[in-house]
Amino acid sequence: MDAFTYRHGELLAEELALTDIAERFGTPTYVYSRSAIVEAFSEFQRAAAGRKVLVCYALKANSNLAVIDLLARQGAGFDIVSAGELQRVLAAGGDPGKTVFSGVGKSEAEMRMALQAGVRCFNVESESELHHLNRVAASLGKRAPVSLRVNPDVDAGTHPYISTGLRENKFGIAHEAALAAYRTAAALPNLQVVGIDCHIGSQITDTAPFLAALDKVLELVDTLHAEGIELHHLDLGGGLGIRYSDETPPSRAALLAAVFERLQRHPRGQQYELLFEFGRSIVGNAGVLLTRVEYLKENGGRHFAVIDAAMNDLMRPALYEAWHEVLPVRQPNAGASAGVDSGSTRAGGHGSQGSASPTAPTTSSASAAANTAQPIEAVYDIVGPVCESGDWLARGRTLALAEGDLLAIGSAGAYGMAMSSNYNTRPRAAEVIVDGAQLSHPSNPSSSNASPARSVASVSISVNGPTRKRAPVQLSTPGRPT
Missing domain, CATH: 3.20.20.10 (Alanine racemase)
Structure with a gap:
C-alpha cells in the first residue's frame, strides 16, 4: 500500500489527507489511488x-x-x-x-x-x-x-x-x-x-x-x-x-x-x-475503507470499537475470516513520515520508513481540530452496527482509540465495494479516486472519479433494491486521446 503514507502523523492517499476526504464525503468511504x-x-x-x-x-x-x-x-x-x-x-x-x-x-x-x-x-x-x-x-x-x-x-x-x-x-x-x-x-x-x-x-x-x-x-x-x-x-x-x-x-x-x-x-x-x-x-492494495469510531465499549473483558462501516460494506472478514490492516488516520504520536507497507506496518507502529516531507498536508479547520477525548489503549475487536455477531472487520488489534477517531481498513481495493450490500437497509459506502492532491466532486457530471453515498431515504424507496451512497466519480481524468 505504497500510495498510503503517513506525513506528520496524518495518513494520506497519495497527496490528499484522508481527514479531508472524510469531511467532504463522510464515512464510510472507499478511497482508491x-x-x-x-x-x-x-x-x-x-x-x-x-x-x-x-x-x-x-x-x-x-x-x-x-x-x-x-x-x-x-x-x-x-x-x-x-x-x-x-x-x-x-x-x-x-x-x-x-x-x-x-x-x-x-x-x-x-x-x-x-x-x-x-x-x-x-x-x-x-x-x-x-x-x-x-x-x-x-x-x-x-x-x-x-x-x-x-x-x-x-x-x-x-x-x-x-x-x-x-x-x-x-x-x-x-x-x-x-x-x-x-x-x-x-x-x-x-x-x-x-x-x-x-x-x-x-x-x-x-x-x-x-x-x-x-x-x-x-x-x-x-x-x-x-x-x-x-x-x-x-x-x-x-x-x-x-x-x-x-x-x-x-x-x-x-x-x-x-x-x-x-x-x-x-x-x-x-x-x-x-x-x-x-x-x-x-486493485487490492490500491484502496482503503475509511471509517469512523462511533463507540468504545467493554463486555465480559473484551474491548469493542464500534465503527460506522460494517460487514455490508466489507464482507471479506465475515465471509472468509480475512485479515485487513487497521490504521489510525491520525497517529497517536505524530512523527516522521512512514510508509504504510501492507502486512508489515501495524497501527502500533513498525513499518518501512519513508522520507519526511518538508510541508504538512493541507487539512480543513474542522478535521484539524484534535479529538479532545483521551485515547484508550486496548486490544480491540473492530465491529460494525449490523445485527450479526459475525459483523466484524478485525479482531484482537492493539490500538489507542477515542470515539470519533478515523480509521483506514487496508488492502480494501478488491472485493470490498464489489461485494457490498444494503443489509439492514444500510446505504452503501461512497467511493473516491485520488490522483495526487486532486479529487473531483461527485456532483460534477463530467467527472467519474467519485461515487456519492445515497441517503437512507433513497435506499428505503429504491425499486431496484437499495444501493448506498455515491455514484462513481473520478479524479482529474484527461479527455480520451483522439
Whole structure:
C-alpha cells in the first residue's frame, strides 16, 4: 500500500489527507489511488513486453466505472461474468473485442447481448452451455468464439471458498472430459474454437499451482493438436495474491517470467497469445475503507470499537475470516513520515520508513481540530452496527482509540465495494479516486472519479433494491486521446 503514507502523523492517499476526504464525503468511504492502480497494471505490461499478452482486468474485484475507465486507457482487456459487468465495460469505454465472458451460469439473454456487443470470446464451462450458445449464435446469424474452461484439478492452496480448480468445484469442465467437449464445440456450426482457459483460485501466493495448472493445459493442447483442433490463445486466468498481512506472493513480473520460461520448453508454446484475468493484484492494495469510531465499549473483558462501516460494506472478514490492516488516520504520536507497507506496518507502529516531507498536508479547520477525548489503549475487536455477531472487520488489534477517531481498513481495493450490500437497509459506502492532491466532486457530471453515498431515504424507496451512497466519480481524468 505504497500510495498510503503517513506525513506528520496524518495518513494520506497519495497527496490528499484522508481527514479531508472524510469531511467532504463522510464515512464510510472507499478511497482508491490512481497511481497504485496504474503502476500495478503497468508492471504486468512491462513484464510482458515483446510478447503476445493481453491482461484482462477481472471486474468482479472492483467494478467502479472510474477504475474500469482508467484501466481501459492503459490498454487493459476485461474479464466479465455477467451482462451487468459487460454494460459497465461499455459504459466506461472499454473494448468489447478485448473482453472475455466467463461464468458458470450465463443466460441466453446474456449470451445474446455479448454476441451483439462483439466480445472477444466466451469461456464456456459445460457441454450444455455449448449447445445453448450455439443456438443463440445461430439465431443471430453469428459464430460465437469459444474457449473452454478446463478444471485441471490443481490445489491453489487458498481458502476453500475461493479455490476453483479442484475436481469437486463447480467451475469448468473436468480435465478428463475436456477432449470430448472440444470435439462437440468443433462440430457445432455456430461456434468457433479459439482457445483454452483455466482459473484455479484466488489469493494464490506461490507460483507452483500456476505452473502445475499450465502443465495440465499444455497436455490437453497437445492432445487437441493431434486431433486437428488448433487454438489461438491460452487463458491462464488470474488469482495472483497480494500482501494483506505476512503473505509473500511472487511479484507480478516473477509470475509472468515463470510462465514464459515454462512455455519456452514447449514446442509450440511461443505461438499462442497469452491471456490473464488479474483483478485483486491490480486493485487490492490500491484502496482503503475509511471509517469512523462511533463507540468504545467493554463486555465480559473484551474491548469493542464500534465503527460506522460494517460487514455490508466489507464482507471479506465475515465471509472468509480475512485479515485487513487497521490504521489510525491520525497517529497517536505524530512523527516522521512512514510508509504504510501492507502486512508489515501495524497501527502500533513498525513499518518501512519513508522520507519526511518538508510541508504538512493541507487539512480543513474542522478535521484539524484534535479529538479532545483521551485515547484508550486496548486490544480491540473492530465491529460494525449490523445485527450479526459475525459483523466484524478485525479482531484482537492493539490500538489507542477515542470515539470519533478515523480509521483506514487496508488492502480494501478488491472485493470490498464489489461485494457490498444494503443489509439492514444500510446505504452503501461512497467511493473516491485520488490522483495526487486532486479529487473531483461527485456532483460534477463530467467527472467519474467519485461515487456519492445515497441517503437512507433513497435506499428505503429504491425499486431496484437499495444501493448506498455515491455514484462513481473520478479524479482529474484527461479527455480520451483522439
